[in-house]
Amino acid sequence: MQPKTPEEVEAIRRSGRILNTVRDEVAQAAKPGVSTRELADMTREKLKAHGGEPAFAGYMGFPDVVCISVNDQVVHGVPGSYVLGEGDLVSIDLGVLYQGMITDSAVTVVTGDQRPTGKVRTLLKATEESLYAGIDQVKPGERVGDIGNSVQRRLLRDNLSIVETLVGHGVGHEVHEQPEIPNFGMAGTGSMLKEGMTIAIEPMATLGGKTVHTESDGLTISTSDHSLSAHFEHTVLVTRDGFEILT
Ligand code: MG
Ligand code: MG
Numbered sequence: 001m002q003p004k005t006p007e008e009v010e011a012i013r014r015s016g017r018i019l020n021t022v023r024d025e026v027a028q029a030a031k032p033g034v035s036t037r038e039l040a041d042m043t044r045e046k047l048k049a050h051g052g053e054p055a056f057a058g059y060m061g062f063p064d065v066v067c068i069s070v071n072d073q074v075v076h077g078v079p080g081s082y083v084l085g086e087g088d089l090v091s092i093d094l095g096v097l098y099q100g101m102i103t104d105s106a107v108t109v110v111t112g113d114q115r116p117t118g119k120v121r122t123l124l125k126a127t128e129e130s131l132y133a134g135i136d137q138v139k140p141g142e143r144v145g146d147i148g149n150s151v152q153r154r155l156l157r158d159n160l161s162i163v164e165t166l167v168g169h170g171v172g173h174e175v176h177e178q179p180e181i182p183n184f185g186m187a188g189t190g191s192m193l194k195e196g197m198t199i200a201i202e203p204m205a206t207l208g209g210k211t212v213h214t215e216s217d218g219l220t221i222s223t224s225d226h227s228l229s230a231h232f233e234h235t236v237l238v239t240r241d242g243f244e245i246l247t
Contacts, residue, residue: 001179004172004197004237008101011101012098015096016235020247022052026042026046027109032088036068036082044065047065053097054095055096056094066079069221070082073220074166084111086112087120088112089108089123090110091229103198103246104200107232108128110124123160123230124230126155126157126160127205128230128232131151134151134201135243139193142193143188143189144190147185147201148183148190149184149185152183161205162204162210163183167180199238204229205229207227208227208228235247
């Protein structure tokens, strides 16, 4: 991947700011009684209001503006008639295009007033912390394997399974650019990070096994044992001496 120019970095920063705002507003609206279709419609309107475009619309045949994956769905869930209930685990994964530059980010939230407890709490906490453990490795000269290894160690500390067939990636001009960024690996191996690269780090973990499959819609990816999964993602810029989280 070519490092981004200063002009591109400025545009991707603004793309990330729009994403951050819309993602958090939509995540807050994920409540019992709300359908995933309504969340997608809200996303579309908010993106428009902030001057951003949905980067996922039409990408690889995706028919909507945001991926909403509930419970055993890991990623690429298609918004529809499903009405959220109490205690659903909802992943909102959004891509934003602004002045030609794309950012990509996801959060997972639990619906309803009950705070998550036990294994669900562990799943959410560890997956989010593993994202930051990976981000902490980002620095020119470090390698993709340093990120993956750090993510992996955090997830395994809580005995979670890592979805190994889905990976993070470079991002910017396209939704998916090189290099791939697995959520596991050996420190000191893989592509080297350079100043100006923009990458999406996105751990996906489950309470059961690591095996996933594609549903009959051809898009939604779910855990094969129907165990719950969580997904957190940020787009990160490699800076001269470390990183800047753009989303
Ligand atoms: Mg994403
Ligand atoms: Mg991504």
